[in-house]
Amino acid sequence: MSLKPVEDAMAAILARVPPVTAETVPLSEAAGRVLAAPVSASHDQPPFDASAMDGYALRAADAANGAALRVIGMSQAGAGFEGTLGAGEAVRIFTGAPVPAGADTVIMQEEAVREGDLVRFTAPIRRGHSVRLRGNDFAVGNELLAPGTLLGPLQLTVAAAANAGTVSVARRPSVALLATGDELVPPGSPLGPDQIVASNSAGLLPLLSPYAERVIDHGIAPDDRQELTSRLAAILADQPDLLVTTGGASVGEHDLVQDVLKELGVTLDFWRINMRPGKPLMFGIRGKTLIFGLPGNPVSAMVTALVFIRPALRRWLGATEPETWRLPLAAPTPANTARRHFMRARLVRTEAGSQVLPILETDSGHTSSMVAADMLIVQPENDPGRAAGALVEAIPISGF
Incomplete structure (x- = not known):
């Protein structure tokens, strides 16, 4: 045969x-699972214009030439300023808080000088500075995570931000x-x-x-x-x-x-x-x-x-297929037989970048040679051997 x-x-x-085959699981139980259906945004993020730092919200045109503005209130996360900012006015604001209606700029507190109810600014005023516009991160309907995505810590953070209490994953x-x-x-x-x-x-x-x-x-x-x-x-x-x-x-x-x-x-x-x-x-x-x-x-x-x-x-x-690795050899490979050789190898990092170092032990019962291996070099059938520096296909041993 x-x-x-x-x-x-x-x-x-x-x-x-x-x-x-898909099944629905709570987001809290989805770590390490693979998405079977996309995660899309059901709301804008941020859901309002928000401050990117602690400081003062104002109209950029009012603060030109070092003019002092009157502080009329405060906006903080979870408790925004009610009302509309008028000419010559500013609102004390904190990171993540809604930018008051009428304001178009936030100046950080390190660039502000407070004198009672008045505030002046020591840096040039740039309209729109430090304002995260509504939907700047994502907007309603945006696909944030595609089917086939492995749900790790970063992906779960995005799914949670999209308000996904459950996700559809592969059985x-x-x-x-x-x-x-x-x-x-x-x-x-x-x-x-x-x-x-x-x-x-x-x-x-x-x-x-x-x-x-x-x-x-x-x-x-x-x-x-x-x-x-x-x-x-x-x-x-x-x-x-x-x-x-x-x-x-x-x-x-x-x-x-x-x-x-x-x-x-x-x-x-x-x-x-x-x-x-x-x-x-x-x-x-x-x-x-x-x-x-x-x-x-x-x-x-x-x-x-x-x-x-x-x-x-x-x-x-249904996981997304990993990309093929092609890496230069750190040492030459010997000639191969008529059978494809999946050669044990070690990933090494040099000044020239990552390279793959062949492990020349070929005994299939030699377990200790696996300890150093973190890659498999794919050596084609009847390959004559490659010199150091030649690009070869390699399969990572670890990873999903």
Whole structure:
């Protein structure tokens, strides 16, 4: 069976992702969610001409040539001056307060000299200075946040300013994790002969959680057909939106996951990808559940999750696609094989700007090489290698 090209595998996965389903949540619970409908302004902001600082509101023409103005009142936030400013008059005003009718300028208090009820100004008067005009920030009907926007602190501030008590966001999928292998023991366990610590789920859970309603770790299943069948059947009976297994997806004598999934009614779209690390990636579907069978080696599992599952979850949420990074190499890359290489790399900052430094370790079981990695260099098939300074495509490991 030939290896499936990376682009074809990605297209097959995205074709299985369902359309965005919207749900309404309170703004206070919307952090980290993705908008399914725009947030538009229902009022002008500011809703009135407002002062940008503490000082005095006046008519610019009245204060020419150092003329003294009579202070007739005060305007403060939440309690504006009632009435209209007349010729030769000024109103003491504070930041955010409504500019009184008749006034067209605010002069800061540091440029004012107060003498009883009179005030003079020590700086040139500029009409309109320090006045935030009504609707200067946004006006009724303006779209402030588009569908696909990830709601972080700044976006939530804008939504609140627009008086959005609730927002329409994409429903997040449920995810089930299952590690497989007789050799695996949970982290923190004493190691027996021929055993290794299961590390994949520890990384996959936080990687997938920002996109998911919940991620349930179903632990470790042994390489026993009956036990594996029972465990997978129980998980699929709960109809998670995604099932992610690690290990056992190849075709060796002890690699049972693929056969068991088929017996349980899973339709496989593919199971081998023209990439490294991560060639034995499996993908299929049963009912509404998308099934990803990731390789058991930790680097392969994390790389395939970053390259395939994360984009699928972004599509599930309707999130705006991130821009492609193109960065200069901080050191040369070696020649590549016929498989696309997602090379571990580190983002470095130099006097010339940001660069990406290749990590030359290629062992898919070498977990410690992932510690320094914050990027994946995408090295094309049969690439002859690039010199330092050459621009390459890179995928950030962190971020949404």
